[in-house]
Amino acid sequence: MVFALAITAIFAAFYFAYPGLSDAKPEEKAFVTHNGAVMRTTGEVLDPIYTSQTVEFDPDKYLRQFNYGRVSALPDGKVLREFTIIAEDDKMMEVSPGVFYNVWTFNGTVPGPTIRATEGDVVRIKFINNGSKSHTMHFHGIHEAEMDGVFEIVGSKGQFTYEFEALPVGVHPYHCHVMPLEEHIVHGLYGVYIVDPKEGRPPADEMVMVLNGFDTDFDTENNFYAANSIPFYYQHHPIQINVDELIRVYVVNMVEFDPINNLHLHGNLYHYYPTGTDTVPSTYTDMITLSQTERGIMEFKYDYPGKYLFHAHKVEFSEKGWVGLFLVKGDSEETEYGN
Secondary structure, eight states: OHHHHHHHHHHHHHHHHSTHHHHOOOOOEEEEOTTSOEEEESSOOOOOSSSTTEEOOOHHHHHTOOBOOEEEEOTTSOEEEEEEEEEEEEEEEEEETTEEEEEEEETTBSSOOOEEEETTOEEEEEEEEOSSSOBOOEESSSOOGGGSSSSOOBOTTOEEEEEEEOOSSEEEEEEOOOSSHHHHHHTTOEEEEEEEOTTOOOOOEEEEEEEEEEOTTSSSSOSEEEESSSTTHHHHSOEEEETTOOEEEEEEEOOOSSSEEEEEETTOOEEEEETTOOSSOSEEESEEEEETTOEEEEEEOOSSOEEEEEEOSSHHHHHTTOEEEEEEEOTTSOOOOOO
16 A cells, blocks of 8 residues: 555656646648548658669660670680679669569669670670579570579679570570579569660661569569550550551560460561571561570561550459550651650
8 A cells, every 4th residue: 555655656756846848739741642542640651762873764665675785805706795784682673663572683674685796796694693582594595504503503793704695696684593593584574685686677766575474472473464564554655656657576474373475466477586596587477485594586566656555464463463565656746755
């Protein structure tokens, strides 16, 4: 009883000494969430999303952006193309409005830069791993075993220099090859490597489409599908092309988890070159089916102006973002390219 009275006396004294404490009302703060909702709270708002590590990716810029490297001549006369590729695994990207995802990047983007060389060039790539995990670069194509990017694991803060002759002609993927491979690919460590024939290809409006998807709830199923990372982007921002101009699309399927993908073009057919290794198209079609990392070159012209869809004919993929538009402009209309 004596003890209880003593405790009561202490609290009473504290109250009268600091009366304001019991009446204090924490300040209520309002903030807007990434999906636009207004939230109010008296607690501390921790927002790890909008930081300097957030990736800003522009599908328009990526579409027609080719990296030819730093070009010089070797003593034997061969062309040397030098690139620097930096891997990171701590960035966030808004893959759909309000949906942020931890992407693993080559040179800061998903997909990584489109590397381009001519048949027979020497390609030298200084690879720097600034990530917290081990990474590599594995190029599809022909090269020596020690340049395959499988057993030469590059640890955090490590470096490795790949060097090989650009072969064969075509369009090839490159990607990290560290196990578990699935994890490294679904987070975004891939890109496109184009080898042009020495004699070149006919002039065309060229572009790259990487078909990819994102598993944002980690259930080994993709929640979003796209051409060049952002679902529905080219539907809302149609790709502008000219009537009667040759269009060449380098397409690479990097969708993980799903065994097949496809590409259907409306109002037209295209010549298709599987892997781009042959100068003669294998088919004239309006739809191709692609397994994982399968790729090729599409060539076509539009005879009539207007808007034309292109999309996955697997409806689930197109309804989750893998759909876009070509805006074909007539002879008298001005066309604006991304680059």
